[in-house]
Amino acid sequence: MKHSIITTILLLAGTGLFVGCDETRTIYDGPASVLFADTLSVCPVTADGRAFQISVASLAPCGYDRTYHVESIGGESNAVEGFHYTLNSHTVTIPAGKTAAQIDVQPVYEHVGDTDSLGFRLRLVSPRDDAWSEQGNTTKVRLQKVCPFEPHDLVGYCRVYSLFLNKFTGNILRDITCRLDEKDPNTLIFEDFYEDGFDLRLRVDDSDPLVPRLVLPEDQCIADIRTFMQKPHGDNKMMATDVPGTVSTIDFCKRMGTIYLYYYVKDIGYVGAFENIIRWKDEGEI
Numbered sequence: 001m002k003h004s005i006i007t008t009i010l011l012l013a014g015t016g017l018f019v020g021c022d023e024t025r026t027i028y029d030g031p032a033s034v035l036f037a038d039t040l041s042v043c044p045v046t047a048d049g050r051a052f053q054i055s056v057a058s059l060a061p062c063g064y065d066r067t068y069h070v071e072s073i074g075g076e077s078n079a080v081e082g083f084h085y086t087l088n089s090h091t092v093t094i095p096a097g098k099t100a101a102q103i104d105v106q107p108v109y110e111h112v113g114d115t116d117s118l119g120f121r122l123r124l125v126s127p128r129d130d131a132w133s134e135q136g137n138t139t140k141v142r143l144q145k146v147c148p149f150e151p152h153d154l155v156g157y158c159r160v161y162s163l164f165l166n167k168f169t170g171n172i173l174r175d176i177t178c179r180l181d182e183k184d185p186n187t188l189i190f191e192d193f194y195e196d197g198f199d200l201r202l203r204v205d206d207s208d209p210l211v212p213r214l215v216l217p218e219d220q221c222i223a224d225i226r227t228f229m230q231k232p233h234g235d236n237k238m239m240a241t242d243v244p245g246t247v248s249t250i251d252f253c254k255r256m257g258t259i260y261l262y263y264y265v266k267d268i269g270y271v272g273a274f275e276n277i278i279r280w281k282d283e284g285e286i
Contacts, residue, residue: 033059034068034094036124036139043085044146044209045107053102054139056092056124060099067093069125070103077120079143084111084118092124107143114253118143146209147252151185154178154255157281158190164263164274165194168228178280187217190278195223200240202259204250214248214257216240225265234268243273255280 037055044052056068070090072081079085088104095101103122112118119142126137158178166172174194181187186204193200200222206212223238242248243260250257257278263271 034066034124034126035137036122037100038139040140040142042142042144042210043105043107045109045112045143046146046209047109047148049106049109051088051104051106052141053104054122054141056094056101056103058094058099061097062094064096065093067091071123071125073121073123073138076140079118079120081120084108084143085120105141109145112143112145114145114147116143116145144210145253149204149206149212149252151180151204153252154188154280155180157285159279159281160190160193161277161279162194162274164261164272164276167274178278188214193222195227198222198224202248202257211247212250212252214250214259216242216248216261222263225271234265237265238271239264239266255282 035057037057041052041054044050058066068091070087070092072087081087085105085107088106092101092103119140121138121140124137155178157175159173159175161173163172165174176193177191179189179191181189181201184203188202188204190200190202192198198221201217201220202214203217204212205215219239219241221237222240225233225236225238228238240261240263243262246260248257248259259276259278260273261276262273265271
């Protein structure tokens with residue numbers, strides 16, 4: 001999640017309001033302003049200790065290195081530098097001829113709780129009069145704990161809360177089990193998802209650590225439509241497919257998943273789109 005002000009830079013560039021610092025013919029005759037590229041960023045706090053980069057951008061390149069001090073604004077931060085996170089350096093340098101540089105933030109996984117709401121604000125301090133103080137010399141960074149995907153942690157009992165079940169049976173929940181595909185441990189198989197004998201297969205995509213997804217690899221038959229509508233319809237296979245424009249997600253810290261599915265019967269029509277929430281049970285609940 002980022003709120004970018006680079007758009008402002010592009011608009012200025014498009015109108016020809018500035019050129020390089022060393023150009024003799026210039027329309028924009030002010031300083032080569034430097035600012036944070038985003039006013040708000042979300043830093044994933046991962047178990048593998050990966051660093052997060054915050055970009056600093058310039059409106060124009062210059063013929064010399066530009067170094068700026070980076071400081072934390074204590075009154076606008078509840079994350080503690082040196083405990084919840086560290087900066088690789090309190091200075092950032094934009095090399096000559098370049099328009100961007102990065103600040104590395106190293107979050108401390110062990111010191112950030114699963115449900116903590118932590119963040120800090122950084123300020124860019126310039127030794128010259130070239131910081132865009134009104135808009136871009138500060139940025140807010142939010143720390144978000146990201147639990148790792150451990151496939152075997154998801155094997156076991158879980159409970160599905162389904163608006164589909166509520167509509168057609170009057171019961172909103174169903175207790176089921178989850179196992180891993182023997183050929184692909186990233187694929188979860190929810191056994192007897194709505195009805196005995198009909199499983200739902202979903203693949204975990206954790207390429208974006210902030211928003212791990214549950215992906216339906218293909219349309220699947222997950223129920224006999226007669227079980228829920230008391231009469232035959234076509235081939236009686238209730239198929240599940242993705243809901244356009246939605247993303248099914250999983251939270252490894254909370255051990256919960258939200259699945260959006262569209263149901264239809266081939267050559268007959270759509271049954272509807274429904275939300276399903278899956279919550280894995282802890283040992284004490286089994």
